[in-house]
Amino acid sequence: ExxxxxxxxxxxxxxxxxxxxxxxxxxxxxxxxxxxxQQKPGQAPRLLIYGASSRATGIPDRFSGSASGTDFTLTxxxxxxxxxxxxxxxxxxxxxxxxxxxxxxxxx
Amino acid sequence: xxxxxxxxxxxVKPSETLSLTCTVSGGSISSYYWSWIRQAPGKGLEWxxxxxxxxxxxxxxxxxSRVTMSVDTSKSQFSLRLSSxxxxxxxxxxxxxxxxxxxxxxxxQYMDVWGKGTTVTVSS
Numbered sequence: 508e509x510x511x512x513x514x515x516x517x518x519x520x521x522x523x524x525x526x527x528x529x530x531x532x533x534x535x536x537x538x539x540x541x542x543x544x545q546q547k548p549g550q551a552p553r554l555l556i557y558g559a560s561s562r563a564t565g566i567p568d569r570f571s572g573s574a575s576g577t578d579f580t581l582t583x584x585x586x587x588x589x590x591x592x593x594x595x596x597x598x599x600x601x602x603x604x605x606x607x608x609x610x611x612x613x614x615x
Numbered sequence: 616x617x618x619x620x621x622x623x624x625x626x627v628k629p630s631e632t633l634s635l636t637c638t639v640s641g642g643s644i645s646s647y648y649w650s651w652i653r654q655a656p657g658k659g660l661e662w663x664x665x666x667x668x669x670x671x672x673x674x675x676x677x678x679x680s681r682v683t684m685s686v687d688t689s690k691s692q693f694s695l696r697l698s699s700x701x702x703x704x705x706x707x708x709x710x711x712x713x714x715x716x717x718x719x720x721x722x723x724q725y726m727d728v729w730g731k732g733t734t735v736t737v738s739s
Contacts, residue, residue, distance in 0.1 A: 539716060539718075539724060540716075540722075540724060540725075542725040542726070544660075546660075550731075551709055551729040551730060551731055551732050552652075552660065552709070552729055553729070554725060554726065554727050554729075557714075557724065557725035557727070558724070558725075563727060595659065595660055597660075597725075597726075599713075599722075599723050599724060599725060599726075600722075602673055602675075603662060603675045603676055603677070604662040604665075604675075604723075605662065606659055606660040606661070606662065607659075608659050609659050609660075
């Protein structure tokens, strides 16, 4: 089973700042099968990034994803007020599919 | 625009079976995987399993002995049954569409459309 470990657990930033979220896999994950989701309170998760670096339809270009080995990164270049939320990474290459525990991006 | 809507009882008694249905509108149920994910109160996301439009299913081993999924293409619906529920099964249950990546065989690449979720409480 692939375990995804996200860090930090919580990130407190000002609007306009850059956010860097990390997701480390316990074993190799093909970049094709690594996605990032955003979840706001009381809402369903929303797909942001798939294939480690491809933005989903309608996602602003301030969101970007990258990969290096078993390390995956989600970067938000300049935080907008609507970006404060919880972010999850997810792998669908190996069953059971798994999610990271989430990183909460909060307003400082 | 594809939309998913979960439906089913919001309250289930311990030891009984939880049954949920997800209705797909605005698009075809064919050529996609269809997943169930849940989120316990204040917790993260847990993948329950998926079913392909053909009926082939794959479940999380942690729930496999209690989970059954089915798909009804004529009604554009897919369903989840979880037996012998306990309070630990109390959660928001989401259905989601899985996009297929062909790599020799169809593989679920990512989940692009989600339902709004339905809250299920297990309590007597």
